[in-house]
Amino acid sequence: MSKRIQVDITVPNQTKYLGVIGRIGESVVYSLKGYQGNRRELAYHLNLVLTEALANAICHANSCDPDKDVRVLISASDKDLTIKVFDQGQGFDIEALSKHKARTKDEGGRGIQIIFKLMDRVHYTREENRNVLEMTKYLH
Amino acid sequence: MSKRIQVDITVPNQTKYLGVIGRIGESVVYSLKGYQGNRRELAYHLNLVLTEALANAICHANSCDPDKDVRVLISASDKDLTIKVFDQGQGFDIEALSKHKARTKDEGGRGIQIIFKLMDRVHYTREENRNVLEMTKYLH
Amino acid sequence: MQIKLTEQGDIVNISVEEERMDAHNSGDLKERMLQLFDEGKCNLIIDLSSVRFIDSSGLGALVSGFKNASAREGNLKLCCLQPQVRSMFELTRLHRVFEIYADLDEALNSF
Amino acid sequence: MQIKLTEQGDIVNISVEEERMDAHNSGDLKERMLQLFDEGKCNLIIDLSSVRFIDSSGLGALVSGFKNASAREGNLKLCCLQPQVRSMFELTRLHRVFEIYADLDEALNSF
Numbered sequence: 001m002s003k004r005i006q007v008d009i010t011v012p013n014q015t016k017y018l019g020v021i022g023r024i025g026e027s028v029v030y031s032l033k034g035y036q037g038n039r040r041e042l043a044y045h046l047n048l049v050l051t052e053a054l055a056n057a058i059c060h061a062n063s064c065d066p067d068k069d070v071r072v073l074i075s076a077s078d079k080d081l082t083i084k085v086f087d088q089g090q091g092f093d094i095e096a097l098s099k100h101k102a103r104t105k106d107e108g109g110r111g112i113q114i115i116f117k118l119m120d121r122v123h124y125t126r127e128e129n130r131n132v133l134e135m136t137k138y139l140h
Numbered sequence: 141m142s143k144r145i146q147v148d149i150t151v152p153n154q155t156k157y158l159g160v161i162g163r164i165g166e167s168v169v170y171s172l173k174g175y176q177g178n179r180r181e182l183a184y185h186l187n188l189v190l191t192e193a194l195a196n197a198i199c200h201a202n203s204c205d206p207d208k209d210v211r212v213l214i215s216a217s218d219k220d221l222t223i224k225v226f227d228q229g230q231g232f233d234i235e236a237l238s239k240h241k242a243r244t245k246d247e248g249g250r251g252i253q254i255i256f257k258l259m260d261r262v263h264y265t266r267e268e269n270r271n272v273l274e275m276t277k278y279l280h
Numbered sequence: 281m282q283i284k285l286t287e288q289g290d291i292v293n294i295s296v297e298e299e300r301m302d303a304h305n306s307g308d309l310k311e312r313m314l315q316l317f318d319e320g321k322c323n324l325i326i327d328l329s330s331v332r333f334i335d336s337s338g339l340g341a342l343v344s345g346f347k348n349a350s351a352r353e354g355n356l357k358l359c360c361l362q363p364q365v366r367s368m369f370e371l372t373r374l375h376r377v378f379e380i381y382a383d384l385d386e387a388l389n390s391f
Numbered sequence: 392m393q394i395k396l397t398e399q400g401d402i403v404n405i406s407v408e409e410e411r412m413d414a415h416n417s418g419d420l421k422e423r424m425l426q427l428f429d430e431g432k433c434n435l436i437i438d439l440s441s442v443r444f445i446d447s448s449g450l451g452a453l454v455s456g457f458k459n460a461s462a463r464e465g466n467l468k469l470c471c472l473q474p475q476v477r478s479m480f481e482l483t484r485l486h487r488v489f490e491i492y493a494d495l496d497e498a499l500n501s502f
């Protein structure tokens with residue numbers, strides 16, 4: 001393996017675990033010693049992106065079924081930060097969402113938009129029997 | 141899977157990653173909503189046990205070779221917290237160490253003693269081509 | 281979600297006593313506000329001083345309250361945002377929707 | 392490791408400016424102390440006020456300094472331990488080895 005930190009997390013499919021995953025993401029950011037930007041801001045953004053992506057996997061893909069599990073992979077080097085969130089739901093058309101802009105006063109529909117704003121590369125693909133939301137942030 | 145959080149971390153075999161692993165351990169402790177004891181103390185203890193066990197894997201088993209990797213698994217439920225640290229070194233006799241007490245003014249030799257003091261169950265076993273240091277803390 | 285309610289005249293001050301406002305707990309705030317609307321209380325100040333982190337569900341709960349308050353000729357205003365929380369309102373342009381005050385007194389005086 | 396040295400008479404005050412003292416950075420402190428001993432400076436106060444976390448390597452570096460100072464008829468004393476750090480000295484019984492002071496002035500006056 002090259003010089004990467006890799007953190008593979010599995011938790012019960014419940015929103016009460018969003019906090020711990022967000023905090024783990026922040027810990028990973030604080031370990032990126034070489035990062036020149038605003039580390040606090042990056043930590044918040046990673047926490048947020050993890051929270052949004054996981055909440056969607058938990059509630060939309062896994063229908064909030066507390067007996068399922070949900071898995072996320074955080075991987076970081078000096079060059080980039082990559083998150084993969086896995087789900088086994090019916091999938092959705094992320095391209096359509098990326099084009100359609102929610103109106104400011106809509107109650108929902110901000111999660112994917114936030115992810116697109118904060119990350120440099122976002123893909124949602126089907127792999128065997130699961131979907132993967134892969135999100136990358138370049139660090140310089 | 142039962143109601144467990146599972147965090148599987150791989151980092152380059154370098155002591156500069158001890159901090160991030162310790163912090164991830166603290167995050168896991170802070171997510172144990174049901175824990176009745178002193179959460180701050182438990183977080184510190186888990187951070188410390190992770191640091192001691194990883195430092196040994198990095199320096200004793202992997203001879204501080206920065207091109208290797210080192211892996212740790214943290215797993216938690218309301219009942220227990222388990223850490224597994226994997227190494228591919230020559231192994232060592234942990235039973236002998238658990239009996240022999242380092243003298244107070246010795247410079248080294250405190251790591252395994254601290255692990256025995258803070259954890260409820262400690263095993264070091266050979267599994268196929270690797271060693272596993274498995275440490276459990278019961279949460280009530 | 282831990283919430284503290286204080287009434288001052290016909291204004292209800294809702295203090296969110298959580299570090300995180302996310303998909304796990306924002307539904308509670310939304311429901312609590314719906315109860316208040318049912319009781320005819322539709323001038324709300326949400327004090328976010330304890331909140332260090334807010335996600336799209338938290339923002340959504342506030343938008344829901346804002347729309348319900350406005351529909352009843354009331355208002356929902358915000359105060360005491362930490363910088364990182366404030367920046368989420370900017371990211372989503374919601375700072376143009378809400379009246380946001382630096383502290384509770386300013387928010388109270390604005391009614 | 393970030394370290395700040397201040398000399399007061401023949402006493403050197405070493406302030407460890409790190410949150411963590413562990414296997415990654417404790418070797419630096421040990422080497423810095425060896426340099427001081429070579430220069431004939433063997434009365435040291437280690438100020439741990441910034442240190443939130445210490446592991447067995449950190450404790451080991453302090454024991455090394457203590458033994459080297461004593462061998463040269465000097466002394467190594469500690470001050471300003473955060474509660475969690477203090478409890479590590481108790482866990483390992485090292486609170487019986489070191490003189491530990493609440494603040495820098497007390498430590499200075501004890502020489």
Ligand SMILES: Nc1ncnc2c1ncn2[C@@H]1O[C@H](COP(=O)(O)OP(=O)(O)O)[C@@H](O)[C@H]1O
Pocket residue numbers: 052056057060061087089090091092097107108109110111112113336
């Ligand atoms: N992992 C997923 N599986 C299935 N559908 C999803 C997934 N993620 C997002 N979606 C769909 O995309 C929509 C927009 O998601 P998002 O922008 O996060 O807003 P919200 O969750 O508030 O609706 C969701 O309502 C849902 O229909």
Ligand SMILES: Nc1ncnc2c1ncn2[C@@H]1O[C@H](COP(=O)(O)OP(=O)(O)O)[C@@H](O)[C@H]1O
Pocket residue numbers: 192196197200201227229230231232237247248249250251252253447
């Ligand atoms: N994973 C490991 N592989 C090989 N040897 C180990 C390992 N962990 C510990 N040891 C051996 O046990 C000894 C005691 O370890 P420890 O109590 O942590 O103190 P220290 O690391 O300061 O020597 C080490 O010096 C080393 O010889």
